[in-house]
Amino acid sequence: MPLTYPIAEQTLDNGLRVVVSSDRAVPIVAVNLWYDVGSRHEPPGLTGFAHLFEHLMFQGSRNVASGQHFSLLETAGASLNASTFFDRTNYFESLPSGGLDLALWLEADRMGYLLDAVNQENLDNQRDVVKEEKRQSYDNRPYGDSYERLVRLAFPEGHPYAHMTIGSMADLDAASVEDVHAFFRKYYGPNNAVLTIVGDVSTDDAFDAAKRYFGHLPAIPTPPPAPDGTIGPMTGVERDDVESDVPSDLITMMFRLPVDGTPELDAAGLALDILAAGQSGRLNRRLVRDEQIAQSVSGGALPLIGGVSFGTLTGIASDGIDLQKVEDALLEEIEKLAADGVTSEELATVQAQAERDWLEQLATCAGRADEISHYALLFGDANRINTRIDQVQAVTVEQVQAAAQKWIRAEGRVQVTYRRSESGDQE
């Protein structure tokens, strides 16, 4: 049965899509903007730009001083942030409903007039901050570069998903203020975004407020679409074997998967869940509980819109166990699933888990606003938040096996392994 969260949608004259989901039971409102620009849009030489804007967007705009975006919203009781992903960037805040106008004004000022404030000084400063972010999140932790290595193998050079959102520090270093301005002018405008408002405001008042603050912003020339990333399953095996000072040996396999929004992707995601999710997944039962060759296993699908998605399976070897054993067991389970399929009980279990995850995601105004923006921007249909559970429930054991047979195979994968160096020395 579908959920019943209300959805109302209007498009302003300048092309901004506005979606409102009123909920008067809580005293707060969530504002969420998805811009149709992510790392998949970045041409060679400009990697990391979408993410760099996630930083610059907090450095002030025509009528907002540097740091003021944060301080005004925090004082109004907001929780706020932004995120960058392969497919899009996302700017959001939740706050007591009396602050709705403030939030919209701040978002509109930076959508329309960010470049007034982007200069050499704050570009240099935020470039330094991004480098520290990369050191903290990727370089200074064991296995921190695994995804970077995997997407490089899983997709051909120049493919929209072949580089990570953090980008290349060399590209960022080479960026001039004019490069940065040009990137903004190309992608950041009302007709390349979705604005979602969820919470303690009437539908009419929300639309009025959206018009009041965003209505005057001019549309931008239609941005170029991201390069088409359509590509089928892997047809061979590629490896990247790393020896370094890691605490335990680890393997991660990556598979290409069907594009997001299709029953086939849902089926492939459920197949990975049956292998790797929760305590009752096949890999946990066999590798961790029964054979005790792994300390932990994990995995799942990462849905993407640009012609292909990907999914992973990871195992960390138990102390003293050869990582090859973990790899062999993973491959055996992959092939067994493809050959023999899954039971209806296993499928019902991962579907029940997916239902809980989805209900939790929608349990806050912020979470609901994020998914509404997601489905409005990437699928043109915000109401999919209400039918998402039904879509997942509709997947059959036959579909799971068929998706697994096609996409999740021993002979169609890439993998990275990390093994402790014999000498114990650093790389």
Place this chain on the structure above:
Amino acid sequence: MSQVLTTPPAVGAPRPWKFPEAVTTRTSVGAPVHVFDRPGQYVATVRVTIAMPLIAEPRELEGVATIMSRTLDEGTELHSANEFAAALERHGAAYGVDVSSDALHVEISVPVSHLAPAVELLAEAITRPAFNQADVGRHVTIRLGEINQERANAGYRAREAFAAHLFDASTRRSRPTAGRPDTIRPLTNVEVADFYRNNIGPERAEILFAGDATGVDVAGIIDAAFSNWTSSAGTALETPEPIYLPGNRVVLVDRPGSVQSQLLIGCAGPDRRDPAWGAAAVANHVVGGTITSRVDTVLREEKGYTYGTRTSFAAPRKGGTFSLGGAVRTEVTGAAIGDALRILREARDGLTEQEVQEAKDSLIRTAPLRYEQADSVAQQVGSNIANGVPVDFADTYLTKIAATTAAEATDAYRRYVDTDGLLVVVVGEAKDVRPQLESLDLGDLIELS
């Protein structure tokens, strides 16, 4: 047609807000049950909070409480470990345990439509664990592997060194909650079952529900599931006051290959019994609680040394800490510490009226966001119980914050920060960082590997 507004629009007054109210009953075996009805929250959390001060662990078996907690669901008198997980997850439930210095929390989150069977399984794990040696032995091995992962994690290493050098060795919190290799290795199901028998029982437990209770007899479901819980464990021991080590000192943990230095700088702080707990939170917000605070304005926004640092006053049941944590580029480690210490010390000279007002507004007005989701209500109430304060402590806390003046916030801060010296912990490439630390002249430098 809209026009460009060049100044920020006014913010309307927030609707009044109070922490959600509970209906409290007792199970037939005496444990209090607090039901927080949260309409629209279709995923409920059921959390059992059991007083479990870690001083109950024998010194040579530290970590036994953690292994016991992690093996509650690894086989019960009725189900094997695999059967139990399959049954629970078939209901769409997620199960978890958390061990803190004062309490064990065991919880499930589950769609309300599957509440009764999931609560039965939760009760089964808590009241009828099997503690088979095969499962306990496996968790000992997993914990040893986890210790390897912790040793590779700069943030963890910093917290471990901070605790070891802030607290006297007689204080349990000077050592890791989940034990060390030499105290974990000897554990078998005998020690684990003993610890369970002596420390887990209904007299030490409170049970929380948060979620949409419309048309559901939550208290009845919980009572039915826990009605057979018996135990010879009486009430728990009281956690003793911690003993702090005073004075300025620097601990450098060598982590070869590091490209950043992980910092943790701090000292003793208040706990919730201190009337200044709320004022201290206000002061913290000004000094280092957010990206716009005094510390990050310099370290991140001005200097670009870091992706971000934060300060906090934190406390379990007894005895708190103040700390500033974050990672900075190796080459600027000394400069970043110098700036951070200067800012921490200058804050003793006084926080401004405007800073304090903005901090109060932020802390008070974000409350409805913090407790919007059912699970966050259960988390907060569980930690309130563990910390020995009333379930609606959030209201008292916010009232105190609202009443805090700039002078009181400054006083609360001055009473703790840099009064008895500061402990500076740095985890990074020692050969590059050591000279930078020596030139700062911060007191005795202890180097660990």
